[in-house]
Amino acid sequence: MLLQLEIEKSKLNREKSLLLLDKSLLMYFAFLIIGVVGFVNKYLDARYLNIMIVLSFGVLAVGLVPYMLTMSREEKKLNALIANFHGNSNGRSKDRRNKAKSRS
Secondary structure, eight states: OHHHHHHHHHHHHHHHHHHHHHHHHHHHHHHHHHHHHHHHTTSSOHHHHHHHHHHHHHHHHHHHHHHHHHHHHHHHHHHHHHHHHHHHHHHHHHHHHHHHHHHO
16 A cells, blocks of 8 residues: 555656646747747847747756656655565565475
8 A cells, every 4th residue: 555655656746747847848949939930020139039049948947857856766766666575575485485494
C-alpha cells in the first residue's frame, strides 16, 4: 500500500512539472510568433525583436529546469524503491534457503 502511495505521489509531481513545461512551451512560441510577426509588419524594430527572443528563451528555461529537476529526483526515488524492493525480496529468499538447509 505504501509503495502505491509513493508511486501516485511521483505521478502527481511529474504531472505538475509537465504542466509547467507545457505552459512555458506555449509562452515560448507565443513570444517568438509575436516577435517575428511584429518585426515583419514593422511594429517592432530589431532591438525589440532581440529582447522578445531572449525573453522567450528565459520563459523556456523557467519551465524546463523544474521539469528536469523533478524528473531526475523522481527517477532516483523510484530506483531506490526498486533497489529496496529487490534487496528485501533477495534477502527473504536467502533466509528461506538458509532455513531450509538448516532443517535438512
